[in-house]
Amino acid sequence: MNLNETIQPLQTTAVDRLRVQIYENRQQMGNAAGSHVAGKMKELLSTKSRIRMVFAAAPSQNEFLQTLKSSEGIDWSRVTVFHMDEYIGLSLDAPQRFGTFLCERLFDEVKPGEVHLIDSSGNIDEECLRYAGLLGEAPIDIVCLGIGENGHIAFNDPPVADFNDPMLVKSVELDLPCRQQQVNDGCFATLQDVPTHALTLTIPALCSGAHLYCMVPGKTKTAAVRRTLNGSISTECPSTVLRTHPDCTLYVDTDSYGGELE
Template sequence: MGAASAKAIATELRERLGRQSQVRMIFAAAPSQAETLRRLREERRIDWDRVTAFHMDEYIGLPADAPQRFAHWLDAALFDHLPFTAVHRIVPEPDPAAAAKAYASHLADAPIDIVCLGIGVNGHIAFNDPPVADFQDPLDVKLVALDETCRQQQVDDQCFARYDDVPERALTLTIPRLLRADRLFCIVPGSTKLDAIRRTLYGPIAINCPASILRQQAHCTLYLDAESDPDAER
């Protein structure tokens, strides 16, 4: 799955760089993305110095040097390995509301070409959990409260030792902002995501499973492994 998704992303990048001067990408930060990003780093003949990178969410309330910050995770997984034109990191401090507006402005400077995203156990995309997800959200970046399932997933993914260590709030790109990108690659491994993928593919398109909206996006490709695929023989 990681090899197939990375190859497809790299092919898309090369094609776009062949016909335009710059490419702008948004990346998810999560263990589910690690193998794809590792493989993507190994792809050749990509002019990364013509690629500008963003990420899609960030915790509020963590120390600046906390390894759980998504910006730091992506630095280690991708950004520090490649010569991007620029990397725009979400920095919530000192004013999360102002940071949301500033990041939305950076995103709006030019179209977003590619988004690499995942799906959460509760069906979230970015930090658009069911209680706060909005398919018609007027904002591009907003402050949200994380629901219990989302916070528990961070512990189950071994990103935090205890539930109480997981921040209660975050900044996130909204669903409409993500879906305005030209091309989406959605990478979702693991048995813990099986129910979320089943609801994404076969349940109603509704905010109780935010990822279900991806079914209406012809420009989105979903990558699963045998454990997350509800149609795989078991």
């Protein structure tokens, strides 16, 4: 079954340069996004020897990741993968680690040719430089991301977001709404369990990707999606920067879109 042909959005629209596709539910949204990313990967691999991708780790990505790993015809041995953030202060075997999340749901099964995980267990400044060096070795082809309840992309919360950040990777203090979201998502039992700091790819690092795919399902994201599409482009809602990217598609379901369909 060709998901790209069988699952069509209820509506498509555009805000500035950002394409928006609205689906009936999160499963259809994830299926469509996974199919589209798989198609782009195969297209790029038909003309390039290798491609480089960045992935988000969050429950919002589950349906997308399931579809992507089930897609046939992708030569993952020619794919180099990164992820976009990691907590500071969690043990290496903590199930909430984002590297662990992606290994369990994608990397361990598809076996990319190169897997670069953020190591937040040692010297933080050195790790920022190491990971930035890996990211900067060649252009990033595809970034698969989400949007937080406070409008963050990766862990670029409003207080620390910088559209012109000189760094590719930095350590940040997590905003309270961001930490609360981790409880809302069921990743941690209480707010006190959520780390206060993390490493994150910066907004310029994310936006350097040639092709961006942003998956944002669920009623908890309605306000963030509305601000992303209707608010002024500013770090008060970091995800508004996606409206300036030359090739970004936002995938939402009717719950996260929240508005009237035309």
